[in-house]
Amino acid sequence: MTITTLTSRELNRDLGRAKRAAQAGPVFITDRGKPAHVLLSYADYQHLAGERRSLVEALSMPGLSAIPFDPPRASIMTKAPDLS
Structure with a gap:
């Protein structure tokens, strides 16, 4: 990766030069000597941003059922309040 x-x-x-350079790696754009922006190819941006999915899609991923999940049963007891 070339910066x-x-x-x-x-x-x-x-x-055009900046676009070509972005194909090889990120292009830092400076403003008055300080980094101000970064130009990336769309593929690099997608890699950084990751694929977004809903909670339903994430929980329905194939192979997820292979993970054992057997939580203990909750035991909730009620108790009469002491009003004395």
């Missing part, structure tokens, strides 16, 4: 650093001015002058 490229460009100034905001360089980015404005040659956007």
Whole structure:
């Protein structure tokens, strides 16, 4: 993975160069010498963001039933309050 650093001015002058560099790795864009933005390819972004799924989809994943889950039964007893 190649990391490229460009100034905001360089980015404005040659956007094509920044896009090509993003295919090889992240491109840090500086503003007055400080990192301000990062340009990533869409594939790299998807990898970082991960696949989003609902709770129902996550719980219905294949192979999930192979994990043993046998919690102990809860024993909830009621007790009369002492009103004396």
